Amino acid sequence: MAEDGNIIEVKDLFHAYGDVQAVDGISFAVRKGEIFSFLGPNGAGKSTAINVLTTLQRLQKGEAMVAGFDVSKESQKVRESIGIVFQEVTLDRDMTVWEILEFHGRLYSMGREERRTRIEELLELVELASKRDVLTKHLSGGMKRRLEIARGLMTRPIVLFLDEPTIGLDPQTRIRMWGYIQEVNRQGTTIFLTTHYMDEADQLSDRICIMDRGRIIARGRSWELKNTLGQDLIYLETSDNDEAERILGSVPDVKSIGRKSKGLLVMITADGTHLLPVLIERLREKHIGIVTVNLKKPSMDDVFVHYTGREIRDESQEKQSTAPGRK
Amino acid sequence: MHTGFLTIYWRDMIRFVRFRTLLISSLVQPALWMAFFGIAMSANFDRLGAGIPIVPGSIQVPYLTFMGAGVIAMTTLFTSLFGGIVLLFDKNWGLMREILASPLPRNHIILGIGLSGMTKSFIQAFIIIGFGLLIGVGFFAGFAPVDTIIALLGVMLFVAVFSLGFLFFSAAISISMETPEGLQGIITLLTMPIFFASNALYPVSAFPVFLQELSKWNPLTHLINGIRYFAIGDEFYSIGVHYSQTPADIFLSFSVLVGFAVSMFLVAWWRFRVAVVT
Incomplete structure (x- = not known):
């Protein structure tokens, strides 16, 4: 072999x-x-x-x-x-x-x-x-x-x-x-x-x-x-997450939308600095209030969460607490 | 020939000389046995034995000389039984992984540990003999220089084979155990019968029959037979008991020790082959 x-x-x-x-x-x-x-x-x-x-x-x-x-x-x-x-x-x-x-x-x-x-x-x-x-x-x-x-x-x-x-x-x-x-x-x-x-x-x-x-x-x-998650990631907390998810799902450059405890994680295939104002405008039109917005490049953490549905840190906690002096 | 066992030996000897307290205590302890237990007991035994009629023309050996051989044997036993514990520490501190992941054949680990333990026993035996001679142990009495050297070599040969046997045994247990406490427990349990069901401190002839039987199979008895044969002589009286050993008896004792060492090596080898350390 x-x-x-x-x-x-x-x-x-x-x-x-x-x-x-x-x-x-x-x-x-x-x-x-x-x-x-x-x-x-x-x-x-x-x-x-x-x-x-x-x-x-x-x-x-x-x-x-x-x-x-x-x-x-x-x-x-x-x-x-x-x-x-x-x-x-x-x-x-x-x-x-x-x-x-x-x-x-x-x-x-x-x-x-x-x-x-x-x-x-x-x-x-x-x-x-x-x-x-x-x-x-x-x-x-x-x-x-x-x-x-x-x-x-x-x-x-x-x-x-x-x-x-x-x-x-x-x-x-x-x-x-x-x-x-x-x-x-x-x-x-x-x-x-x-x-x-x-x-x-x-x-x-x-x-x-x-x-x-x-x-x-x-x-x-x-x-x-990281690219499997799209070019950029947008995290949004809105007054109506369900409605926001429906609206944003129809935008062409949105690849997929993940649910978080309080908000939505939107994976996009376009440059976020240009797409973000467009998304906000769409939500405004439907009178959905926006509480928090965050735009970032996908990190390995996001990749891990995407594939496993969990944060890697959760499971490392125990070991970290027994090893002082570590980040 | 693969000389990997020398690597293990080298490292163990580095540790032996580096741990000062351990080094010094292991050297002083046997001398203390001789100084306190030996002198106190010999005062008693020699007083008790004074009334026993002496066979004319026979060699009388004072108790201190008699038990000097026992102290060498006892020290060798303890040192060897604990000699493998270093493997357990290596295992628990992760150091064994480096060795087990290397191409070094595993029987070389056993050999290396055996060799370093044997060296330690030699050093201790020389200290006891030297210190013993100072305080009046009658070893090599009336021997010519050549006879003394031969006698010393004989003692070393017996100590070597005996210590290897118990070192292999100790190595086998150490690699199989999880904690030093467990090892300590097993060793403590064993030392008592091995030590007291032997002729180290007193003659076995007054033992009950089953204890006498036990002592015949006890490697310690055979080691002591060998030491006394070489260091004192083939025929002597001590504490009113007549001791006589023919070369055939001594050869038998030696064979028992060799058999013991070989079987313990095989046990250790088996334990090491199946050992998984992660």
């Missing part, structure tokens, strides 16, 4: 924990050299998918190829070809930065010389050269993450898996982290990342799969996904 230019190919992957179907039949391909992301709320099945692809969990049903090797039959080869940065920090607090990388290189049977030069390169890349002999418990959250990325790259993997790479980091550190990830990608490593941050998927990835409840519910480039 391997096709040229694809680093990862997954077909009809299922994974269950007892009665809970964590991954419910997903198929996708990751192309060589791209940054590919799985976007979805906690519990969507992203980590399970990543665990199966990285051979940490046994493949239950379906087919998965990583770097040209079958995940279930050639797990050893897969392991040699990939790098992983786990969701939680997995650094030994009582080892130094240098020891962490040295240990990893040894685990993968790298030669002494190769380890030495690679460690130097990576410490430069993630700007930790001055922290070489510092115990990891004395590093900041961002430094720990950078060290983990360096560790994931130690063996020059063909593909680097990043499971929620910026979870728990402050906004500035996250943006710097994106810079490092893009630099790594520019140097030729294919990146597979999972995230529940809309902006992260949006700004970082070439292609996105939106996952929810174990399934892929939408996929494409960031702008493609």
